Amino acid sequence: MEVSNQHLPFELTKEYIEKIQSAILEENHDLIKAEMEELYSADITSILYELSGEEAHYVVSLLDTKVTAEILSDLDSDERKKLLKNFSSAEIAEYINILDSDDAVDIINEQPVKIREEVIALLKDREQARFIIDLMHYDEDCAGGLMQKELVKINVKQTVTECVEEIRRQAEDVEKVYSVYVVDDDGILLGTVSLKKIILAKRGSKISDVYEPDIVSVQTYMKGEEVADIMQKYDLEAIPVVNIQGRLLGRITIDDVVDFIKEQAIVDVQAMTGISEDVEEDDSVWKLVRSRLPWLLIGMGGSLLGAEFIQFFDKDIALYPILAAFIPIVGSTGGNAGIQSSSLMVQSLADKSGLSISFSERLVKTFKVALMNGILSSGLVFLINLLVGNELKICTIVSLSLVSVILLASFMGTVTPIFLSKTKINPAVASGPFITTANDLVGYGVYFYIAHILKNMF
Amino acid sequence: MEVSNQHLPFELTKEYIEKIQSAILEENHDLIKAEMEELYSADITSILYELSGEEAHYVVSLLDTKVTAEILSDLDSDERKKLLKNFSSAEIAEYINILDSDDAVDIINEQPVKIREEVIALLKDREQARFIIDLMHYDEDCAGGLMQKELVKINVKQTVTECVEEIRRQAEDVEKVYSVYVVDDDGILLGTVSLKKIILAKRGSKISDVYEPDIVSVQTYMKGEEVADIMQKYDLEAIPVVNIQGRLLGRITIDDVVDFIKEQAIVDVQAMTGISEDVEEDDSVWKLVRSRLPWLLIGMGGSLLGAEFIQFFDKDIALYPILAAFIPIVGSTGGNAGIQSSSLMVQSLADKSGLSISFSERLVKTFKVALMNGILSSGLVFLINLLVGNELKICTIVSLSLVSVILLASFMGTVTPIFLSKTKINPAVASGPFITTANDLVGYGVYFYIAHILKNMF
Secondary structure, three states: OOOOOOOOOOOHHHHHHHHHHHHOOOOOOOHHHHHHOOOOOHHHHHHHHOOOHHHHHHHOOOOOOHHHHHHHHHHOOOHHHHOOOOOOHHHHHHHHHHHHHHHHHHHHHHHOHHHHHHHHHHHOOHHHHHHHHHHHHOOOOOOOOHEEOEEEEOOOOOOHHHHHHHHHOOOOOOOOOOEEEEEOOEEEEEEEEEEEHHHOOOOEEEEEHOEEEOOOOOOOOHHHHHHHHHHOOOOOOEEEOOOOOOOOEEEEEHHHHHHHHHHHHHHHHHOOOOOOOOOOOOHHHHHHHHHHHHHHHHHHHHHHHHHHHHHHHHHHHOOOHHHOOOOOHHHHHHHHHHHHHHHHHHHHHHOOOOOOOOHHHHHHHHHHHHHHHHHHHHHHHHHHHHOOOOOHHHHHHHHHHHHHHHHHHHHHHHHHHHHHHHOOHHHHHHHHHHHHHHHHHHHHHHHHHHHHHHOOOO | OOOOOOOOOOOOOOHHHHHHHHHHOOOOHHHHHHHHHHHOOOHHHHHHOOOOHHHHHHHHOOHHHHHHHHHHHHHHHHHHHHHHOOOOOHHHHHHHHOOOHHHHHHHHHHOOHHHHHHHHHHHOOHHHHHHHHHHHHHOOEHHHOOOOOOOOOEEEEEEEEHHHHHEEEEEEEEOOOEEEEEEEOOOOOEEEEEEHHHHHOOOOEHHHHHHHHOOOEEEEEEEEEHHHHHHHHHHOOEEEEEEOOEEEEEEEHHHHHHHHHHHHHHHHHHHHHOOOOOOOOOOOOHHHHHHHHHHHHHHHHHHHHHHHHHHHHHHHHHOOOOOOHHHHHHHHHHHHHHHHHHHHHHHHOOOOOOOOOHHHHHHHHHHHHHHHHHHHHHHHHHHHHHHHHHHHHHHHHHHHHOOHHHHHHHHHHHHHHHHHOOOOHHHHHHHHHHHHHHHHHHHHHHHHHHHHHOOOOO
């Protein structure tokens, strides 16, 4: 039997990009059109990322309005802003007209105020304009900012036959229908009917007899992370959004939440590793420099303070140069123990599914784990140092410092994210160079203080 | 108007847990049953996490088989294994019987071989047994391991009316139906029909007239990450899985992929921050100690090597104790620059949507960014050191070392993840304590080497 690959995902190759680029150079409309017709909009999007601004504009100008609209909702914010600079407000309005309201709002909010106003005024679909104005005032990271207004709803007093008619009427506007939302006369959400149930129900049945009243909804102010957790917990492909009275306002579909989860993961990792802007490898050299420099400088500033501090002890060092040799172990152990604690705490703070334990329980547990780790590891270091032939005094100073540093760094790694989570700062930052540098400094302080005291004791 | 919260997600409180625990103590069946009937299975799952093993078993023994089965698929692997130790193979078989095949296989694969064989032999639903045996040999991280066999399929020669009958026939087995898969006589996947289309189509229409042939599928061997990327790219709530001939074998639903994405993100962050087992804050003290100790020891081992190395220069240090003061800045800058590069590279390697740039292009870009960062930051440090009143010689040694260290650490941070991605090791490990320690050591080497050479030069 022949190997079929007709349904396998499109794979972008360098050769393909070169083919498209030379077709653009030759202004070969027909070839480009023919090629793009073979592809899904998401594939065209990935091609656009590889083209220059003018090339991308040329390709997009050859596409259907509908395909372009889909591409616009796929593109990331930077690329989209660049691309849309080539279009008039009237053209943008045409795309906005056919997009889902959540994507439409994201795009409009990126535009300068003047264009924003023009586009909304130029929208032919006045319902869409109303949707957008409704959604514009929500913060983009909360349920209100993630929801779309497009959904199929039906009054609980109606019948399955009327419901099918409603689906038919809205089929154009609502691309993905998973279930129909059931509301009362005041628009209060009562439940849902799945499409499966509608297919299997007798046409004349009353909605009130077939709908599922046990459903989960979220309110507009809920954070994106909470929405993601809830949808994941209950395995939902869409969740209705209601206001405080329980009125149905919109729905959030799983595809937007998946994007959100992925973005959050990237932001967290970047925060932890000291990258201060949302960058990608293919950003400009200057943007990459700019995103890294702040943390490098903060780290250096901290270490320069440390250098001033260590100089207080230069007489001790001149006397015992071997003290210098153990500066790194103290610094890096503090850094490592701190980052381990803070990353676990960040994860724990993000995971709301369990019951949160109390602050004091946390501290006690942190203390136990740190003490065990400290004793085990510094004990080993003590033995190794003795075996290598270092003075007992030095071995004692180093291992005592290590235990203290692990205790202190674990404490700071646990407390800092809790503190940050109560502010507007992403707690993941606490696992970054900032806390690592702070822990390094604490380490040096403890080490030289212990050394200074113990050096004359035996 | 009254504030409605009937559809808001259940919130677990300490008081609630205490109420359930005292009901268990009093063996108050009725109260527990009544409380649990009010809740979704996912909520009961979150309660079980807060109970002891015996308490959890007691609660579960009061529940419906169907609810228990759902809870089993929700629980994480550790808790599930603990809970299932209390059940006989016959009881486990009853739950497995009604679970989706993907969840059933996950649970069976966790059991000891003997129980595994018994459970499969005891399954009443022989189709389910066949499904499970089919799925058991796939790796759990590939498409075959993520898919479930439950789906509704229809021959392309049939009609919409027959399709509705098929949905009715399978309604029990297939919980979530998004669309019906269309196959030919050989079972080769041809396309899909969405439920919306089935509702809107005339009942007598031929499937061949209404189905959508442009669909994306994946093959069994594809990695979970790739499946997640594809589903996200094309905004799919389910994706069909085919074999190399294009035969329809199963489907993967978005809820399983969302779990997968989240788990991956946690594994990556833990790898980056030096936690070697998948732990959570509420794990035992000993497990937490064990998960952290390896990286702490590796870091210490590296630093002890560094200590030996720095001792080569103890004469230089005794002469210029101020050299010791700048050990931290060199070490931490190397660590920070390295972790920035590697985390960006890990992100870039994970993001397959763009065309990957060549190895040499990457290195050139890394070099440019590192050189700019190095010159800017070490220039600033040079000025500060001069202003603070340090000797010109020391200022020069420190800043020259910083530039070199940033270049070297960026290079290692870029190359290590690329190298690891070609092995079986998670490239995120490259952003962890291992590479940080390695970069620290490189830093000290460069620093003392430069100091040793320059100390007599001016």
